[in-house]
Amino acid sequence: MTKIATRDAYGKALVEVGAKNPNVIVLDADLSKSTKTVDFAKVYPERFLDMGIAEANMIGTAAGLATTGKIPFASTFALFGTLRVGDQIRNSVCYPNLNVKIAVTHSGLTLGEDGASHQAVEDIALMRAIPNMTVIVPADAEETRQVIHAAVDYDGPMYIRLGRPAVPVVFDENYKFEIGKGAVVKEGSDVAIIAMGVMLSPAMEAADELAKEGISARVINMSSIKPIDEEIIIKAAKETKGIVTAEEHNILGGLGSAVAEVVSEHAPTVVKRVGVEDTFGESGKPDELLVKYGLTKEHIIQKAKQIL
Amino acid sequence: MAFDQQTLAYLQEKANVMRQDIVKMVAEASSGHPGGSLSAADIVAVLYFNEMNIDANNAKDPNRDRFILSKGHASPVLYAALAEKGFFPREELMTFRKIDSRLQGHPSKKSLPGVEMSTGSLGQGLSAANGIAMAGKMDKLDYRVYAVIGDGEIQEGMIWEAAMAAGHYKLDNLTAFLDYNGLQIDGPVDDVLNPAPVDDKFRAFGWHVIIIDGHDMNQIDDAIQEAKQTKDKPTMIIAKTVKGKGVSYMENQVGWHGTAPNADQLKQALEELTGGKQND
Numbered sequence: 023m024t025k026i027a028t029r030d031a032y033g034k035a036l037v038e039v040g041a042k043n044p045n046v047i048v049l050d051a052d053l054s055k056s057t058k059t060v061d062f063a064k065v066y067p068e069r070f071l072d073m074g075i076a077e078a079n080m081i082g083t084a085a086g087l088a089t090t091g092k093i094p095f096a097s098t099f100a101l102f103g104t105l106r107v108g109d110q111i112r113n114s115v116c117y118p119n120l121n122v123k124i125a126v127t128h129s130g131l132t133l134g135e136d137g138a139s140h141q142a143v144e145d146i147a148l149m150r151a152i153p154n155m156t157v158i159v160p161a162d163a164e165e166t167r168q169v170i171h172a173a174v175d176y177d178g179p180m181y182i183r184l185g186r187p188a189v190p191v192v193f194d195e196n197y198k199f200e201i202g203k204g205a206v207v208k209e210g211s212d213v214a215i216i217a218m219g220v221m222l223s224p225a226m227e228a229a230d231e232l233a234k235e236g237i238s239a240r241v242i243n244m245s246s247i248k249p250i251d252e253e254i255i256i257k258a259a260k261e262t263k264g265i266v267t268a269e270e271h272n273i274l275g276g277l278g279s280a281v282a283e284v285v286s287e288h289a290p291t292v293v294k295r296v297g298v299e300d301t302f303g304e305s306g307k308p309d310e311l312l313v314k315y316g317l318t319k320e321h322i323i324q325k326a327k328q329i330l
Numbered sequence: 331m332a333f334d335q336q337t338l339a340y341l342q343e344k345a346n347v348m349r350q351d352i353v354k355m356v357a358e359a360s361s362g363h364p365g366g367s368l369s370a371a372d373i374v375a376v377l378y379f380n381e382m383n384i385d386a387n388n389a390k391d392p393n394r395d396r397f398i399l400s401k402g403h404a405s406p407v408l409y410a411a412l413a414e415k416g417f418f419p420r421e422e423l424m425t426f427r428k429i430d431s432r433l434q435g436h437p438s439k440k441s442l443p444g445v446e447m448s449t450g451s452l453g454q455g456l457s458a459a460n461g462i463a464m465a466g467k468m469d470k471l472d473y474r475v476y477a478v479i480g481d482g483e484i485q486e487g488m489i490w491e492a493a494m495a496a497g498h499y500k501l502d503n504l505t506a507f508l509d510y511n512g513l514q515i516d517g518p519v520d521d522v523l524n525p526a527p528v529d530d531k532f533r534a535f536g537w538h539v540i541i542i543d544g545h546d547m548n549q550i551d552d553a554i555q556e557a558k559q560t561k562d563k564p565t566m567i568i569a570k571t572v573k574g575k576g577v578s579y580m581e582n583q584v585g586w587h588g589t590a591p592n593a594d595q596l597k598q599a600l601e602e603l604t605g606g607k608q609n610d
């Protein structure tokens with residue numbers, strides 16, 4: 023199976039949208055080689071701004087650019103693009119509802135060896151809670167490409183969460199990303215697994231394993247965290263015995279919370295959350311960390327069985 | 331006043347061992363930041379092995395001097411010093427950046443004795459140093475507070491908030507070193523976002539400023555002593571350094587900011603640092 027990091031797909035997609043739309047401007051905070059905005063910088067140096075290690079100023083500057091009709095993409099690691107600049111995003115971007123795209127990489131535990139100081143597992147909770155913000159977590163390279171194109175077409179603040187490690191390519195050009203829509207990637211009727219980002223592949227593997235034991239698991243890719251696809255969640259709640267959510271994020275405030283909010287209002291059912299259990303991460307190899315912090319297909323299978 | 335020959339040789343040997351530990355740790359982890367660790371090694375060596383009042387056996391002594399590595403990605407230089415000072419067994423250096431290790435990628439106060447503040451998110455350490463310095467004044471304790479910040483790191487606005495506060499509160503028990511190695515990740519600091527003139531900026535914020543060669547042990551020590559004599563002002567020691575200092579192929583190379591040497595490169599680095607002498 024081909025594996026590509028979503029950050030690599032991001033760099034390439036930026037070059038595509040840069041060609042399509044001269045208003046696309048890219049800003050980075052001294053991490054352009056890691057976030058891959060360097061790909062854009064090489065082709066469009068006059069539309070690339072290296073803001074130095076000054077994330078707050080980067081977000082404020084992006085807000086100013088957006089008021090003139092530019093479409094700024096501001097990039098850094100997830101931690102520094104959200105928690106470091108929470109107020110700037112809230113008051114300079116979301117409150118005036120400006121067309122700023124905050125596209126971050128190295129999200130979650132799979133950032134790896136840099137450790138807890140750099141591992142954002144709270145970013146989605148924060149971004150979701152800000153009015154006017156759209157929150158998207160692409161699962162693979164193709165979806166990332168489509169999300170970046172959709173971001174340029176959409177007018178308003180958007181948070182796009184990307185990752186460091188190479189992840190399996192699940193989708194092809196026939197897939198159609200849409201803001202506010204989830205996608206059923208595997209049908210099933212006993213239990214539903216709703217996954218986000220790097221957890222989509224383990225979710226699909228878990229469904230395959232469960233099938234061997236005669237358990238039919240539906241798998242839903244939920245890349246649009248806000249607005250979230252209520253319809254697909256309610257349908258899953260009604261047609262299965264319960265839902266397992268899988269996210270590379272704190273189980274407080276992320277995908278699991280968002281899904282639980284929807285079902286508790288519209289179709290109460292059991293929701294079991296696979297995710298980081300309200301703790302900081304640590305240094306280690308991405309795969310080791312996923313195991314230690316309970317983010318594997320085994321953990322998904324275990325939670326699915328608890329429901330049945 | 332210059333060090334006597336014996337002390338100078340002792341400190342140079344300490345810095346050299348630290349440099350060997352730095353490249354070994356990063357190579358063993360296949361991950362980490364050698365460039366900015368090597369550039370700060372002489373400063374950290376003088377602080378830990380000549381100046382600071384710290385004791386691994388009394389690590390929580392309220393009177394101890396404090397060291398804060400604001401540029402936390404240079405954690406290997408801190409770990410090398412702490413191991414040599416006896417805060418943890420030397421063997422543990424080789425667990426750096428591995429799962430279950432106390433030696434996190436960036437210093438973690440809660441996991442490792444001797445780490446005074448968790449750092450790694452740039453721009454935050456100087457404020458913590460201010461807080462410790464303020465507490466020292468309130469409690470009438472005469473410990474001193476040292477911080478090391480990066481020349482890319484000072485692009486963070488928070489550094490200048492801290493600079494203004496330290497000047498305003500006349501924190502003369504605070505001494506910061508600016509590791510002016512000229513490089514950050516995306517290139518030379520002058521090209522990415524030029525912070526110069528740095529000396530005038532800190533002076534304008536109420537600091538006493540000293541400019542030195544950050545690899546000259548005597549100059550480092552003279553500056554520390556001058557800072558201790560300076561009343562009513564914090565001192566910023568602008569240390570002109572070479573990123574990757576001591577390993578020829580790393581020196582002044584932006585690419586060695588966050589890249590680990592492979593086995594051959596490690597061998598060469600250790601040969602250079604030991605002058606070809608046998609190494610364990």
Ligand SMILES: Cc1ncc(C[n+]2csc(CCOP(=O)(O)OP(=O)(O)O)c2C)c(N)n1
Binds near residue numbers: 053366401480483514
């Ligand atoms: C807030 C924040 N933004 C970005 C980073 C990523 N980062 C780590 S090191 C570094 C460059 C630091 O340059 P400098 O301060 O000059 O350090 P040195 O040259 O001494 O290694 C960057 C951007 C970070 N750790 N923290």
Ligand SMILES: [Mg+2]
Binds near residue numbers: 366480
């Ligand atoms: Mg530097």
